[in-house]
Amino acid sequence: MHRWAAHDHVAADDQTGAVEALRRCGARQAGRFTSAQAQRLGCRPMTLRRLRAVGEIEPVRQGVWCFVAAPADGLALDWETVLAAGAGAGLLVTLEEDDADALAEPEQRDGLAVLSGATALDRMGVTRAAAHDRTDVLLQGKGRPRVPWARVHRTRHLSGSDVTVRFGPPMTTATRALVELTTVLPWADVVALLDDVVCARLASRSWANRRAWALRPGRPRVQWLIDVTEPDAEPDFRSWLERTFGDLVVDAGLPRPQWNVAVSDERGRIGVVDCRWSRSGFARDLIVELEGLRFHTAPAQRRADAARFNRLTRRHAVLRFTWEDVVRRPEETVAQVADRLRLP
Structure with a gap:
């Protein structure tokens, strides 16, 4: 019995089971349900009117109801959005079996609305994906x-x-959310979000690659x-990163460093370090290490890199820059290099 189930006497004998099923449906949806769901569960319009008359339910959006005792929070608003935007989402979660099974049935997906884009990533905990003031929704159909x-996007x-339904209301997976965001975000933002998604284990690198290939037609x-995310992407990405950093150094008028130099100690x-400035008259050379995408590096490699950094700092001045430092903060990055070249 749910905490809002206090009015069983309002239902006719043949409606008691339907009302209980409706309460279970609401319990899975932050206390929200649609008129279509109620009808599918066998609740007659008269029963809904009676539940409303005794104060158990009330309308919140066109075609969407809520149990009055349920909290009106952000989760509830998300449910209201997907339920109001598409009847398919409402039908999806009335089923008693696993929701993932329902998603595999084409008739259940007709008209499906789900949270998408930055909104979906935000609900998954990818804080870099700042959600808009309006909720992003992806709607299948016309x-x-x-x-x-809400901001409604469409897909055929x-x-x-x-x-996925792991995080509450139906929403696109992290990979599909990234695919949607390629249409509105620049390259650096998309790649940064991908790095966050893989490192948070919301998608594996191989799965992101497979889904990207599958969804690429019409989305260049x-x-x-x-x-x-290709298996051999690391060398190309590092070469690009080194070229980009090298261009920053040249454009800033700084001395050219040596690239990919072997370094030893006692x-x-x-x-091999990325670049090194040998400074005559100074006790320590300057070394710059460039860090690529986190998911391009295994945990064991990151531990080895940390140990190597500690050894380097004993004899050299060392600066470490992420790929985002190079791409997003180029002026600040070269300014740090210039300042360090002037210091002993």
């Missing part, structure tokens, strides 16, 4: 939902493999995701 508080087909900028070889 319906015209009345959801002025939404595969069940691109939808999805190639960005493919390029950095314990032996430390490794």
Whole structure:
């Protein structure tokens, strides 16, 4: 019995089971349900009117109801949005079996509305994906939902493999959200979000690559995701990063460094550093290490890199820059190099 289930006497004998099923449906949807769901569960319009008359339910959006005792929070608003935008989402979660099974049925996806884009990533905990003031919703089909508080995007087909219910309301998977964002975000933002998604284990690198290939037709900028998730992408990305940093150094009028130099200490070889400035008259050379995408590097390699950095700092001045430092903050990055070149 749910905490809002206090009015069983309002239902006719043959409606008691339908009302209980409706309460279970609401319990899975932050206390929200649609008129279509109620009808599918066997609730007659008269029963809804009676539940409303005794104060158990009330309308919140066109075609969407809520149990009065349920909280009106952000989760509830998300449910109201997907339920108001598409009847398919409402039908999806009335089923007793696993929601993932329902997603595999084409008739259940007709008219499906799900949270998408920056909104979906934000709900998954990818804080870099700043959600807009309006909720992003992806709608399959040609319906015209009345959801002025949301930003509605459309797709002709939404595969069940691109939808998840792990985080509450139906929403696109992290990979599908990234695909949608390639149409509105620059390359650096998309790649940074991809790095966050893979490191948070919201998608594996190989899965992101497979889905990007599958969703690429008609979306040329999805190639960005493919390029950095290919199995052999690390060397190309590092070469690009070194070229980009080298151009910054030249454009700033700084001395040219040596690239990919082997460095040793009293314990032996430390490794190959990205670039090194040999400074006559100074006790320590300047070394710059460039860090690529986090998911391009295994945890064991990151531990080895940290140990190498500690050895380098004993004899050299060392600066470390992420790829985002180079791409997003180029002036600040070269300014740090220039300042360090002037210091002993």
